[in-house]
Amino acid sequence: MALIIYFFLFSPYRWWMVINWLQVLMNSLVWGCMYLLATVGLSLTYGLSRFPNFAHAEYITFGAYMAYMFFSILGLDLYLSVGLAVLSSALLGGLSYILLFKPLKSRGASLIHLMVASIGLGLLIRHTLMQVFGGGILSFKMIWSCIFIGPVVTTPLLLTAIVTAFIVAILLHILLMKTKLGKAIRATADNPELAAASGIDMDRVSLFTWLLGAALAGFSGVFLAMRSSLVPLLGWKVLLQAFAITLLGGIGSFYGTLAASFILSLSENLGVVALTWLGLSADYRSAVAFIVLVSTLIVKPEGLISTVKRRA
Amino acid sequence: MPDPLMYALDAVAYAGIFGMLSLSLNLEYGYTNLANFGKVAFFMVGAYVAAVMARMKYPFAVYALVASLVAGFIGLLTSLPALRLREDFLAITMIALGEVMKLIVKNEEWLAGGVWGLSGIPPAVVVQGLSFRERLLVQIALIYGCLVACYVVCELIAKSPYGRVLKTIREDELLAAAYGKNVFRYKACTFALGSAVSGLAGALFAQYIGTVSPYMFEPTVTFSVWMMVILGGPANNTGAVLGAFLVEGFHRSSRLLKDYIGLPLDPINLQVMLTALLVITVVFYRPQGMLKERITPLDRGLLKKLKPMYRRVKTWVRS
Amino acid sequence: MGSILNTDNLVKRFGGLTAVDKVTLNVEEESIVGLIGPNGSGKTTLFNVLTGVYRPDAGKIFFRRERIDGLQPHQVYIKGLVRTFQTPKIIQKMTVLDNVMLAVRNPGESLLAALFRRRRWMGFENRLRERALEILRFLGLDKHAYTPASELSGGQMKLLEIARALISEPKMMLLDEPTAGVNPVLAYTIFDRVEELRKRFGITFFIIEHRIELLMKYVDKVYVMHQGKLIAEGGPNDVMNNPDVVKVYLGSV
Numbered sequence: 001m002a003l004i005i006y007f008f009l010f011s012p013y014r015w016w017m018v019i020n021w022l023q024v025l026m027n028s029l030v031w032g033c034m035y036l037l038a039t040v041g042l043s044l045t046y047g048l049s050r051f052p053n054f055a056h057a058e059y060i061t062f063g064a065y066m067a068y069m070f071f072s073i074l075g076l077d078l079y080l081s082v083g084l085a086v087l088s089s090a091l092l093g094g095l096s097y098i099l100l101f102k103p104l105k106s107r108g109a110s111l112i113h114l115m116v117a118s119i120g121l122g123l124l125i126r127h128t129l130m131q132v133f134g135g136g137i138l139s140f141k142m143i144w145s146c147i148f149i150g151p152v153v154t155t156p157l158l159l160t161a162i163v164t165a166f167i168v169a170i171l172l173h174i175l176l177m178k179t180k181l182g183k184a185i186r187a188t189a190d191n192p193e194l195a196a197a198s199g200i201d202m203d204r205v206s207l208f209t210w211l212l213g214a215a216l217a218g219f220s221g222v223f224l225a226m227r228s229s230l231v232p233l234l235g236w237k238v239l240l241q242a243f244a245i246t247l248l249g250g251i252g253s254f255y256g257t258l259a260a261s262f263i264l265s266l267s268e269n270l271g272v273v274a275l276t277w278l279g280l281s282a283d284y285r286s287a288v289a290f291i292v293l294v295s296t297l298i299v300k301p302e303g304l305i306s307t308v309k310r311r312a
Numbered sequence: 313m314p315d316p317l318m319y320a321l322d323a324v325a326y327a328g329i330f331g332m333l334s335l336s337l338n339l340e341y342g343y344t345n346l347a348n349f350g351k352v353a354f355f356m357v358g359a360y361v362a363a364v365m366a367r368m369k370y371p372f373a374v375y376a377l378v379a380s381l382v383a384g385f386i387g388l389l390t391s392l393p394a395l396r397l398r399e400d401f402l403a404i405t406m407i408a409l410g411e412v413m414k415l416i417v418k419n420e421e422w423l424a425g426g427v428w429g430l431s432g433i434p435p436a437v438v439v440q441g442l443s444f445r446e447r448l449l450v451q452i453a454l455i456y457g458c459l460v461a462c463y464v465v466c467e468l469i470a471k472s473p474y475g476r477v478l479k480t481i482r483e484d485e486l487l488a489a490a491y492g493k494n495v496f497r498y499k500a501c502t503f504a505l506g507s508a509v510s511g512l513a514g515a516l517f518a519q520y521i522g523t524v525s526p527y528m529f530e531p532t533v534t535f536s537v538w539m540m541v542i543l544g545g546p547a548n549n550t551g552a553v554l555g556a557f558l559v560e561g562f563h564r565s566s567r568l569l570k571d572y573i574g575l576p577l578d579p580i581n582l583q584v585m586l587t588a589l590l591v592i593t594v595v596f597y598r599p600q601g602m603l604k605e606r607i608t609p610l611d612r613g614l615l616k617k618l619k620p621m622y623r624r625v626k627t628w629v630r631s
Numbered sequence: 632m633g634s635i636l637n638t639d640n641l642v643k644r645f646g647g648l649t650a651v652d653k654v655t656l657n658v659e660e661e662s663i664v665g666l667i668g669p670n671g672s673g674k675t676t677l678f679n680v681l682t683g684v685y686r687p688d689a690g691k692i693f694f695r696r697e698r699i700d701g702l703q704p705h706q707v708y709i710k711g712l713v714r715t716f717q718t719p720k721i722i723q724k725m726t727v728l729d730n731v732m733l734a735v736r737n738p739g740e741s742l743l744a745a746l747f748r749r750r751r752w753m754g755f756e757n758r759l760r761e762r763a764l765e766i767l768r769f770l771g772l773d774k775h776a777y778t779p780a781s782e783l784s785g786g787q788m789k790l791l792e793i794a795r796a797l798i799s800e801p802k803m804m805l806l807d808e809p810t811a812g813v814n815p816v817l818a819y820t821i822f823d824r825v826e827e828l829r830k831r832f833g834i835t836f837f838i839i840e841h842r843i844e845l846l847m848k849y850v851d852k853v854y855v856m857h858q859g860k861l862i863a864e865g866g867p868n869d870v871m872n873n874p875d876v877v878k879v880y881l882g883s884v
Contacts, residue, residue, distance in 0.1 A: 052400050054407070104596065112347045113595045115403050116538055119349070120595075123535060124588040127581040135578075236531075240411050243404045281419040290412045297393040297401060465746060472745035473737040473752060480722055480733050487720040490682060491734045491795070492708035501742050547724075607724055607779045 024269050026152045031265035033165030037220035038235075039242045039249075039257055040172065041093070041213020047189040047252015048209050049105070051114040055096060055122035056217060056242065058129075060235030063089035063218020064225035065129050068138055086218045093214020094207060096121055102206070122236075130232045138230040161223045168216065169258060176254055185209055189252040237286075241268075244289040248296045250303025259304060264292055321448050323564045328455035329517050331556035332462050334540040335549060336509035339466055341538075342546035342605075343475060344502045345482040346391075347399045350406030351537045353413040354383040354507040356529040358514020360417060363430045363524045372436035376515040383511025388504040395499045410531055418526045429525025436519045455516055459553070462509055466549045478502060479547070532584060536563070539591050545601030554603065562587070635660045635803055635835050636681070636712070641690035641700075643673075643680050650676040652859035653690070658803070658852075663829060663836045665846045665867075668856035669879060674839045675717060677856070678805050682714050683707040695802065709736075711802035715795075717811065717839075719788035723781040727772060727791060730780045731763045732756075734795045759798075766794045770824060786813040789821065797828070803835040810842055818842065822849050847871065855879070 042056040066088045070081035104117055144155035176182035184205045188195040196202050217235075224234055245264050249256030271288035275281070296303065333351060340346040358379040365375035390409050394402040417424045424430065437450050469475050480488040481495055489495050518524050536559055544555025563583055570579035594601070636658040643651040650673045658664050668674055679685045681692060683704040692700040694712050702710075713734075722730055737759065738744055739752030767773040770790045775783060783791060789809055796804050806825075810818035826849055828834050840846040847853070847867040855863040855876050863873045870876055 052404055100592065107596070109595065109599065111399050112341065112345065112403070113599055115347060115349070115400065116542065117592050117595050119535055119538075120588040120591040123532065123584050124592075127584040127588075131577060131581045131585070240408045243408065247401070247404070283415055283419050287412050287415060290408050293405065293408055294390075294393050297397065297405065301397050301401065468749075469742070469745055472749075473732075473739035473756065474742055474745035476725070476729055476733050477740050479725060483722045483724065484720050486684065486704075487716070487722075489704035490684070490708060490714055490716075492705045492736055492799070493740075494703075494705050505742065605724055607726060 019273060020151055022150065022152050024273060025266075026154060028262065028266040028269045029162060030154070030158045031268065032262035033162050034220055034223055035238070035241055035245055035265055036165050036258060036261040037161075037168060037216050037223070038238055039245045039261060040168075040254065041209075041215075041217045042242050043246045043249060043252055043257045044185070044189075044209050044254065045213045046246060048185065048206055049097075049101060050192075051101075051111055051118070052243065052246075053101075054115065054118045054239070055125065056213070057235035057239040058122045058125040059089050059093055059214040059217035060221035060224065060238065061129060061232060062092055062125060062221070062235075064221035064230050064234055065133055066218070067222045068133070068140065068225065068230055072138075072140060082219075082222050085222055086215050089218025089221070090211045090215035092125070093217070094211045096214075097207060097210040102203075126232055126236070133232075135232055140226050140230070142226060157223070157226055161227075164219070164223075168219075172254055181205070181208060240286055240293075241289045244293040244296070247301075247303055248292055250305040253303065253305040256303055256305035264289060267292060318445065318448065319564075321445070321452060323560055325448070325452050325455055325520060327557045327560040328452065328459045329513050329520065330537065330540065330560055331459050331553045332513040332516070333510055333537045334544065334552040334556040335459075335462050335466050336506040336513070337537050337541045338544075338546060338549060338552040339469065339509070340503060340506040341541060342548070342552070343470065343478040343482060344499060345399060346395075346499060346503055346506075347403040348406050348503070348506065349403045349534055349538075350408075350410040351510055352529050352531060352533040353406070353410040354387055354510035355514040355517070355533065356410075356413055356417065356524075356526075357383045357386055358511030359518040359524045359529070360424055360430070360514075361511070362515035362518040363433050364423065366433045366436075366519055367430065369434075372515075372519065376436075376512055379515035380508040380511040383514065384504045384508030387507025387510075388500055391503045392500060395496055395503070407531070407534075410529075410534065414526050414529060417529075425525075427526060429523055429528075431523035433518050433522050433524070435522070436516075451520055455520065458512060458516060462512075463549060463553065465509075466552075470547075470549060474498075482547075535591075536587065539587055539594075542591060542594055542599075542601055545603035545605065547605040548601070548603045551601055551603035555601070559587070562590075633660055634658060635695055636837070637693050638681070639691040639693075641677075641680060641692065642688045643676060643685055644688050649859050651680055651687070654856075654859075654861055656854055656861060656864070658835060658837055661829060661833045661835055662851045663825065663838065663849055665850040665853040666837065666839045666856060667841075667843055667846065667853060672856045673859040674856055675807055676859075678714060678807055678839065681707075681805065682712065708799070711800075712805070713796045713799060713801040713803070714805040715789075715792040715807055715809065717807040719785075719792045721780045721783070721788050721791060723779070725780055726777050727767070727780050727783065728760065728763055728776045730791055731767065731794045731798055732759055734799050735759055736799075763794075763798055766797050770794050771820075786817045789813055790817075793821070793824070800832075801834060803837065806836060806838045806840075808839050808841060810840065810845065818845060822846075825849065843871075 038060055041059070042053065045056070046052050063085050067081050067085035070076045070084050071078055076084070100117060100121060101114065104114055109117070144157050147154050147156065147159070176186060184195070184200045187198070188200060188202060188205050192202070221234060224238070241264060245257060245260040248263065249258070249260035268285050268288045272282050272285050275284055333355060337348060337351055340348045361379040361382050362375045365378060390405065391402060394405045418427050420426070435447070435451065436454055439447075439450060442450070477488065477493050477498055480491075480493065481498055485495050540555035540559045541552050543558060544553070545551030566583040566586060567579045570577070570582065634657050638654055638656050641651055641654040642649065654677060666674055666677070676685070680687050683699070683702050683706065687700050690700070691698060694710055697710065699707055699710060699712070722733070725733070737752060738755055744752055764773060764776060767776055770793060772787060772790055772794060775787065780791065793806070793809065809821050813821065822845060825836055829836060838846065838850070850867060852864065853867055853870045854861055855870060857879045862879065863870050863876050865873070
């Protein structure tokens with residue numbers, strides 16, 4: 001151990017000079033924004049409906065494919081296509097809640113049954129998409145010009161993603177803190193029985209959360225697909241990160257998710273630096289999420305901000 | 313479609329291997345309410361350990377044992393953080409583990425052959441001068457020997473005081489703890505055993521197929537195993553094996569459908585879509601599965617049934 | 632007779648709520664002690680703290696002069712302190728007999744023994760079954776021994792809980808509302824059995840009960856709990872005439 005630290009600090013190669021630390025920070029910021037959009041819905045629905053929805057990954061993929069369909073196949077305007085894609089994701093989320101999860105819950109399905117059903121739903125959506133669009137790699141065929149800000153390289157798409165995520169975060173803050181609906185969401189996540197007793201329309205609150213969560217997931221899917229390419233496993237590939245963020249942030253907590261998104265993306269990007277230095281494959285970056293997940297369970301299983309209060 | 317009989321025998325062999333996975337999940341989920349959504353990870357670990365060792369010319373008994381020990385150990389280690397918490401935490405950890413394991417296998421070419429996998433794994437039993445069909449029968453005998461052994465182990469557990477503790481934990485952890493059971497230890501022990509059985513199934517799979525590659529171990533495998541248990545009937549070992557046969561038969565027939573009827577659908581997509589729909593339907597309308605859990609006192613269990621049979625066989629052998 | 636269970640300034644908080652507030656109590660050996668108080672006064676939480684379900688935030692618990700605070704529930708059980716639950720925890724998918732037998736630590740409960748050393752626990756299991764049947768007979772449940780537990784009535788489930796607590800030969804039993812939802816006749820039977828068990832086996836009882844008139848006929852001593860605090864203790868008559876207790880009960884009506 002001491003040897004490693006020694007090498008780390010006094011290596012003649014001064015490897016840390018070569019790395020563009022500002023770029024690492026920039027990448028972390030971009031990924032943090034993507035993760036935030038992708039995860040908020042998962043965390044909120046998990047907190048509200050009390051089960052992890054594994055089909056959430058497929059809302060991300062679905063949004064991306066819908067954007068592809070409207071934009072590249074039907075040839076609609078870019079902004080219109082993205083808007084329609086987000087709407088159709090929201091619709092998918094709402095439908096899956098109304099048609100599947102709500103009736104299952106009212107039949108008294110166990111937690112494990114709900115999880116199994118959500119995995120089934122995810123596979124159903126993914127393979128339906130594969131059937132319609134094919135299993136191959138699709139591309140939006142957009143070329144982004146590079147923007148140089150000092151030593152940092154970025155593209156208009158990524159800047160848009162950052163701006164969007166910030167706007168969404170501010171809007172969510174206003175929604176959750178200032179509006180009646182937002183207060184109802186927080187109250188329900190805190191204590192469902194009490195919320196129902198105090199006259200909150202649980203159905204409406206839940207449905208709204210599912211719509212919102214799936215819409216944001218679809219939004220993140222569009223960015224993820226435009227950044228590189230569109231594959232059926234697009235959403236599944238960030239599901240591990242999404243769950244790590246959800247648990248780290250505290251299930252159902254918006255501010256926890258906000259913080260955890262950036263913590264995870266920063267540790268991933270630092271992880272990639274460390275991996276290159278150790279001569280390991282950069283593919284192992286998702287193992288960072290796994291490590292974060294497991295350490296959360298060991299150290300602080302209720303997450304950074306716990307919403308679920310322990311009662312007598 | 314080369315030879316219908318070979319196709320059928322292949323399906324029977326697959327059903328045997330998956331029957332073992334199904335039994336192990338039944339032990340974890342059916343009896344103990346542990347949501348192992350990473351079954352494929354332990355299956356894969358078993359298969360890769362077996363593949364590496366078989367290529368180094370170790371005998372089957374040795375690498376099967378090592379494969380199950382390694383899988384069991386990994387299961388124990390990775391489940392520990394989540395076992396004290398609610399079921400969903402274990403589910404998330406395990407689904408994540410499946411992805412991480414695949415990542416390791418894909419990236420460590422020196423050990424696991426990277427994305428290309430490992431091929432040229434010799435079969436466990438080599439008898440000179442057998443036809444292809446006869447070799448398949450030998451494989452089936454081996455696989456079903458292991459399946460029966462697993463079935464007996466699972467039944468013995470289910471009909472023992474140990475199984476009674478597992479059921480108590482499944483229904484009410486607080487009750488189990490208040491009556492002197494170390495819930496955490498029982499869960500860890502059961503999870504390790506289930507993972508070890510999956511590892512054994514992986515070893516059988518590797519030597520049966522002859523090659524392993526990361527693409528054989530997608531999360532859909534886990535889902536199929538879940539479907540077997542849920543369809544067959546949780547906490548019923550016969551149901552778990554029955555479920556394995558039904559699901560395997562269902563997979564094969566959906567592929568045949570494609571070959572003979574010429575649907576405009578990709579068979580894999582069709583298969584997964586139908587499987588998913590079926591699971592959702594079962595969870596909705598018959599969550600207890602096809603064969604219900606039997607409520608029998610311990611003393612009227614397996615042994616009562618087996619003993620007269622054993623005596624009959626003994627007198628028959630003597631006469 | 633010495634004391635079997637005592638606590639020293641026991642505290643348990645949940646967030647801002649103090650559910651158990653500096654509780655100091657003392658239960659004599661071979662006595663029947665009652666614990667009463669309005670709903671939400673922290674009685675069940677106190678039981679949960681005593682049996683290790685919750686770790687106390689402060690204070691000490693002694694059972695037979697041995698510290699037991701901080702132990703896990705299964706470790707507390709091994710010391711001989713056994714409890715029942717307010718809503719009976721019955722395993723629906725087992726027979727009544729198995730529901731009783733699961734309470735005893737059994738050599739067949741280890742994985743290796745379950746698989747390989749079956750002879751060793753089979754004998755134990757047979758003896759245990761005889762004992763379980765005897766206890767079920769004592770409580771009038773022997774006719775139902777081999778039926779699934781889900782077919783029992785509410786009162787019978789209460790009896791089953793007591794049977795399960797009995798089979799491990801405890802030194803002390805904590806009963807959480809043993810007569811809740813039970814018809815009056817059966818309620819008296821349950822308390823008669825408690826009395827008998829104390830006499831025959833010297834078991835100490837600590838009982839939460841809402842049927843105060845019934846409880847007062849059997850107990851040696853009563854504690855009254857209100858908002859997490861013990862507000863009164865003493866013999867049945869002293870407590871019922873205590874002005875604080877009267878106020879709590881009239882105030883809560």
